[in-house]
Amino acid sequence: MTERIKADICVIGAGSGGLSVAAGAAQMGARAVLVEGAEMGGDCLNTGCVPSKALLAAASAAEAQRSGARFGVTRVEPQADYAAAMEHVAATIAAIAPHDSQERFESLGVRVIRAWGRFTSPSDLAAGDAVITARRFVIATGSRPFVPPIPGLETVPYLTNETLWSLRERPARLLVIGGGPIGMELAQAHRRLGCEVTVIEAATALNREDPELAAILLDRLRAEGVEIVAGAKVASVTGQGGAIRVEVEGGRTFEGTHLLVAAGRVPNTESLNLDAAGVETNKSGIRTDARLRTTNRRIYAIGDVAGRGQFTHLAGYHAGVVVRSAVLGLPARARHDHIPRATYTDPELAHVGLTEAEARKRHGDKLTVLRAPLSANDRAQATARTEGMVKVMAVGGRPVGVSIVGTEAGELIAPWALAMANGLKLSAFANTVLPYPTLSEASKRAASTYFTPKLFDNPWVKRVVGFVQRFIP
Incomplete structure (x- = not known):
């Protein structure tokens, strides 16, 4: 039987931005509903920022054993236990998870619905057995890994930052498609934990960054043994688990045991039925104005899905803007020139x-x-x-x-x-x-x-x- 819920504000997505809006709204007295079909905490906690930094910390501990000679400490080749490193990742997630848990947010007065949301009208959202009618909605559905249309990729087992964390056996040779921040962080972490690593980038590695400074970082990665191949657009992928082959335009090939696709991210909008809500999108995500309102002024979009950048701290900043605007009625506007x-x-x-x-x-x-x-x-x-x-x-x-x-x-x-x-x-x-x-x-x-x-x-x-x-x- 369908439950009808009336709310002042309904937040779709329990990542960093969505959680902040829901908590702020409820604690200020608004009737707040939070809809999430996957894990509480979103990408950052479960598959993004937190696990990657935890793995980098494990890799740093391994590298410290290699680099002690300059301090008079005998160099030792570490015996890295990849499974134990991944357990450290899991333990880190588990330690932080209670802060983002359903129980905590319900204790703050938020109604939490664990289901996927889909607009049925400009003012209604269906989620599981409930239909939420809200004065305002906040779309905070984040983004997911972009999987490029590479011939053969659909037939080959590959990893993304979402699926990597289930590994417990160390990859012997990891091929990484994509030389952005995610690809570079995971490439160095795996190299320091004993993997052979090749990064394949169609353009220039870390091409968003200042080339003078990026060169210093890339030189360090190469000195540690990470092979970085720039200007190499992938033409095809073949093989099977344990024996994967990547061919780039021009005929050069690379072989590895595992393949990680880190070619950027795309906003999560497809399942929301935005047309029914009167919300327009563009190539970056959902169209928003300076107040983060969509083309339906009752609906806001924040974080990755708003197309202004893909950072957890940006989503948190957006959340503050929306709370001031949608909850307190203040003329708050977002600026983006100061986001690090x-x-x-x-x-x-x-x-x-x-x-x-x-x-x-x-x-x-x-x-x-x-x-x-x-x-x-x-x-x-x-x-x-x-x-x-x-x-x-x-x-x-x-x-x-x-x-x-x-x-x-x-x-x-x-x-x-x-x-x-x-x-x-x-x-x-x-x-x-x-x-x-x-x-x-x-x-x-x-x-x-x-x-x-x-x-x-x-x-x-x-x-x-x-x-x-x-x-x-």
Whole structure:
């Protein structure tokens, strides 16, 4: 028998963004319904951010045994237990899962329906045995791995970031199609755990990132033994489990025991019946305005499905915008120029704002590029992790973009994201006193270089100093 449910707000998708909206709405007194047909916590918890970082941590522990010689520790080839590493991944997910659980959200006052949702009208959603009529809906269905139409791929067993985590036997030779962040993170993790790894990329590996900084990371991966083949479009895939062959245009072939497809992601919209709701899509996802409303103003879209970027933290930010707009009735709008991103390889690569190429195109001669190599940072020297740099794109004394490659780059980008979000000047960094020795001093050094020519190469400054020294007691 169909249950009719009336709600103030109905959230479709229990990933990072959807959970935040549902929790915020319920705790502020709105009648909130959350619809999820798969696992609570979404991709980030179950198949994305959390498991990949847990596997990278296991791989880092293995690599530490190989790299101790510079500290006087005898190098040892680690005996990596791949199954145990994957159990660490599972344990990490299990430790975080209660925070995203159905029980927790029901305790907050959210009605949770574990079923797939499908619009039947602009104001109604069918989910399992229920029909939800809501004043507002929030689509937070995320994205899934894109599987390119490669001849033969449908006949060959392949992995994605969704299916990889069921493995317990270490791949002898892993072929990775796709040289983006997901492909690179999983390639390095598997290489450090003892796999032979080849990454096949149709264009340029990490092609969204600043090429100067990406090159530092790619050199490190190659030095560790990851084969990276760029400019190689896959023509066909053949074989079977344990013996897979990838042929690229031009005839070159690669053989492996396992195949991982990491060729990007696509938004999850097909099963929602958006036409019935009057919601339009485009090639990136669901069309939204600055308030994240769709073409049906009662329906919002956030996170991956909104086509503005595919990051958990972006979905969380979108959730805050929607809570202010849909729950509190405030004219909240989303901006995206201050959203950071990070690739969690070793070294890490992080960025916020414009790249150098983007900044030059937009600002021309007004742009100043500032660099601070980690080799000039005392903490980096002490830990023997001097590869990398902080690179700042500045206009009029303000940062318009920052790229960092090096150890803990994902942490080092945080104050720059703060500056970009709040319009801080470079002087805020130059005036900040930091503990010594820390990697954060590299950011201060980069900011300070903006003022160096203004102080040391300025003839008027020299004249003032000369006057003070001669005439002022």
